[in-house]
Amino acid sequence: MSINRRDFLKVAGVAAGSALLPNLTVRAAPAAAADESIGMLYDATICVGCNACTNACRDWNGTDPEPDERGTYDAPKELSADTWTMIQLYQGEGEYSFVKRQCMHCIDPACVSGCPVQALEKTADGPVTYDAERCIGCRYCMYACPFHVPRFEWDAVIPVIAKCTLCADRLSQGIGGPNCAEWCPTGALVWGKRANLVAEAESRIAAEPDRYVDYIYGKEDAGGTSVLYLSGVSFDKIGFENLGARPIPELSEGTANIVLPGIILGGPIVLGLIRWVAKRGGWEESWPV
């Protein structure tokens, strides 16, 4: 196929179609500011799967454990309203890897872009925070998130959206970093300025190229995330899709920027034009059959 989708839409001459396509250069990349904000680096090759992070998260945020069938261990199967971070395991042929799940705190988050009432916010500190006072519970953020992170309190009468906050309260009060990173016994999870974390990740890969996949997930993925990942197995195996380097909301917000003024300003003109043509000669009926 020699033409791509964009070309087709242009060539098709569907005026609305071309107008709806965003001008991708309009949006400024906020990555530079994010480099100075707080982030986390998770190194899957150091993680021993001890779940100290899960427990530290429960401690600080007061969430309830999710016991296994026998009620012995706290064994969450995936993120939930009560489990904001957890360890999953990838087991393949002769290789395995733990992988910590939590909010990636995108630099340009789709959830924030999608939330109709600005209940989600990317703060200057780095975290993506949630405000239940604003939230109406529409759950658009859950669909918008490319990492399947926000969760809903399904059993509550008036539920809230639950997800990792990067311990925004600890950061803003100066108590310390994210509790999970503070408690990680092996140093698989560290926190700090995102720029420093990127440098650290790069130096780890440079020092032991055999240990790592030569890729820092989150450095540029989906426009960059505040939580960065290093892994010894390829990232698609531990559940990280190739999302491309453009921020997820780019297309949507670009469309919004054009559609709203376009229809509000251009709409009356088009309607007037249609009316004018109709009055002049009308639209003659000519049907093939």
Add this chain to the structure above:
Amino acid sequence: MASLTGMFRKNTLPRSFWPLAALTLLAVGLSIYRLVVGLGPTTNMSDHYPWGIWITVDLFLIPIAGAAFTVSLISFFFGYEDYRTVLRPAVVAGFLGYAVVGILLFLDIGRWPQFYNIFAPGYINLHSFLEEISLCVTLYVIILTLEVLPIFLERTKWEKNIRWIERGIYIVAGTGILLSTLHQSSLGSMFLLMTHKLHPLWYTPALPVLFFLQAGYTGLGATAIAITLIWRSKGLPVNRLLVRRIGQAMGINLLLYVFLKIGDWMGAGEIPLLLKPDAFGWIAWLELGIGILVPLAILFTRFVRHSQGPFWAGVFAIMGTFINRLVITWVGLAEPSPLPYFPSWIEILITVGLVAGAFLVYDRIIYAFRLLPEKPETRQ
């Protein structure tokens, strides 16, 4: 002309009244139950399928209720005066459709006691298409109310108070059309954020345009169906020319839609996905066949001149739209879940009951108010 008081007199009620009323009452009860106990115990929605059948039905009803918008566009702006005959049934149907959507959305949002945050000035996020839809739909319901008011208030003492609506009908209708254009396309734009979740056969940057065109032909199809049925039920002969004109407008819309859709598939190199023998390949063919090719086959052959032609084209187009919305809001979204979603009986009963209620109210409005001319009008 039946009187308002006769609306609920026993001998004027259709046979279907009591079953529909029972379903509606049940839905009202279950809705209250849902609001009291929350979403978890009443629905099968989960963290992986946060939107259930209610959203699917919303996204299906909105293009159908778009009948009001397409008919006003054609009658007021394209200058086809004869469409005004069906303007009233279409606007009332649109109003009821949006009412059902509104109730379902209210039931769907988790933190319903603070739903008004959607309109709170400091909270509005204009980058969110969901917010845009919410605002547009609300404003559009107000516009529809203005368009509907004359129907209910004519021949009453308030009639002169609403003259200004009739006088400014072009502004009212024009605003309604713009709001519809905005939110019908925004329904598609809403899925632009789901780049990596929606199945590639359905995801495209052209979603807003596709949704807009789809609303056009689905609304027209619904209009064709509605007027055929209404005239029939009233024992009036069908205005065949008018129905055919609706069918033709629908045909143009469908052609644009299929051109854009197939062109988009080709442009994105997704044709191989169509030929893959998996569920989604089949569904895409089913949608294309039922929703587009069959209506086109009716509208662009001699069948369009048959008094039933546009009616059946509308039926198939609406089925196609339903498949389309089903995939986009439900099965086409990728989730890391071993448990696929299927609606609970409460979700289904509330949906069915609310739609039944809308039919009920529509039937009574047709009975009590002057929705259609006493005699079918002829083209001047």
Add this chain to the structure above:
Amino acid sequence: MINTSMQEAIRGRGLSRRDFLKFCSLMAGVLAIPKSYAKNIEIAMETAPRTPIIWLEFQDCAGNSEALLRASRPTVAELVLDVLSVDYHETIMAAAGNLAEEAKDAAIEKGGYILVVEGSIPTADNGVYCTIAGRSAVDILAHAAANSVAVIAAGACAAFGGLPAASPNPTGARSVMELVTDKPVLNLPGCPLNPVNLTATVVHFLTFGELPAMDDLHRPLFAYGARIHDNCPRRGHFDAGEFVRAWDDEGHRKGWCLYKMGCKGPVTFHNCPAVEYNDGTSWPIKAGHGCIACSEPDFWDLGLYNQADLQKFAPPSTYAPVQPPTQHIDPAAAGLIGAAARLVVGAAGAAAYRSLTKPDQPEGSDNAPAEKG
């Protein structure tokens, strides 16, 4: 004394038959063999002649001997020492000097004994760092091993070199299995070894006539087949991520996992959690200190408070798997919807076909040109 059976020796100590049977089933338990084998053990113990033992000590602290002997009540260990004929043991025998050496040489001449070695053997500088009666430890070991039926290396030093072999190992200390290659060598590492395991090994030898099954480090699997971590009473805290982060912090007082304080439980094979020390009184992790991996080679060089490197061990399957996102269609729902769709589409298709192929009724008020459908 050599031909006296155990039964007689037991009676001589004033133990009841009940105590004896309890001992037999305890041994079956430690050896992880079915309880029904207690009968075999009983028979073997009653009938087998007392096996002679030669116990050599080289670079050691006598800790293993102490562990065996320092018991508060007549223990299984004491019992075995009594029923075994310990012909030579520098710490406990009455004889000294030439007399002792003669006793040893006589026993070696006779053969058929089990050789127990405690302590590592220095090999640097021709073995001058440990000599007894003018002979180097290397010579003594070679001499004593020659006529033995089996060699048991008791304790970490004899098994893997232990403290004397810790970096930089100035005496060139070697383990028994490095020096004795022509006899079956069984290692019972530990600092000290757990006497129950030595007893059980001997009982196994007496009952089945052979040494128990061993791993590649010559450790009997019955005692060293599972990690401390696998049976640790604090394991629940590890799994829950509850770690002691400083001595005497809240977690320490609550008895949380000691991994972060350097506990080597996850990399150490031993049965401490099951048998404990000092007749089942306690053991390090129970007492609040992490495991130091005393039954693993070169454990002194691991760093007492460094965290164990867990990466070489395969993870348990209790973790939730990674689930890549896909479009799911529930087969049941798909079947249901598919059937409904077929019905609706089929009915609509049939109805549409019928009504569209039927000639249209001309309708009076319709002013459109009449058409035939």
